[in-house]
Amino acid sequence: MEYINVTNENIDKEHICCAISNNNDIQVSSKKEWLKEQFREGLVFLKSAERGKCFIEYLPAENAWNPISADGYMYIDCLWVAGSFKGHGYGEDLLNACMEDSKSKGKKGLCILSSEKKKPFLSDSKFLQYKGFKVCDEADNGIQLWYLPFAADAPLPEFKECARHPHIEEKGYVLYYTSQCPFNAKYVPIxxxxxxxxxxxxxxxxxxxxxxxxxxxxxxxxxxxxxDGAYLTNEQMNDRKFLKLLSR
Structure with missing residues (x-):
């Protein structure tokens, strides 16, 4: 498998989305604009030459868009292998490349979000465990912070207190989101x-x-x-999913 490192120099011509083929789609363009800013923060986006089938996205944990304390670590935003490309070792290729790059940059280890029970858009905990990752923190909603230290004395990453007990005071439906996920640009307004x-x-x-x-x-x-203040899900809603949620 051939891999391409997407940068500010080639992002305009590269396909970056796992599900959307049209580079002019608002979902793709919004994600690309977000990536362009994060490249300046040290983000690496490594993908397969095959269109959108396999990729890993990571950056220094100090610059991660998540409430974690993991100074000196590299944080993996997303590790994705789609469909028929699973089971061929491509996920290991990408993770190994991330490990080598992170070690060369003097990082203490890697960290990533997952959960004991599979949740949408989070990495599979069984794969992480197989690769040597361990749980270092867990929030009340079951979201776990996993880490892979490069040295035995590396400090444990942890969630910030604001995220350890996901709850808000506001009533009704409240959605927090970023432009990192391309689907949000289309479906949040819907x-x-x-x-x-x-x-x-x-x-x-x-x-x-x-x-x-x-x-x-x-x-x-x-x-x-x-x-009504309680955390529900990290699964992106479209109109049908949201209407189904309302009917419950």
């Missing part, structure tokens, strides 16, 4: 419109800086939906 049509209280909070994301009341900042 869900807002569905809520309006059904007379449902819904407020979307677009986290637009790492400082905002690092102080969010949720470990997952790409998409975190609350209802």
């Amino acid at each position: 869900v807002e419109e569905v809520a309006k049509e059904n007379g449902v209280s819904f407020r979307a909070i677009h986290l637009q800086s790492k400082e905002e994301a690092q102080n969010a009341p949720t470990p997952v900042t790409t998409y975190a939906l609350f209802y």
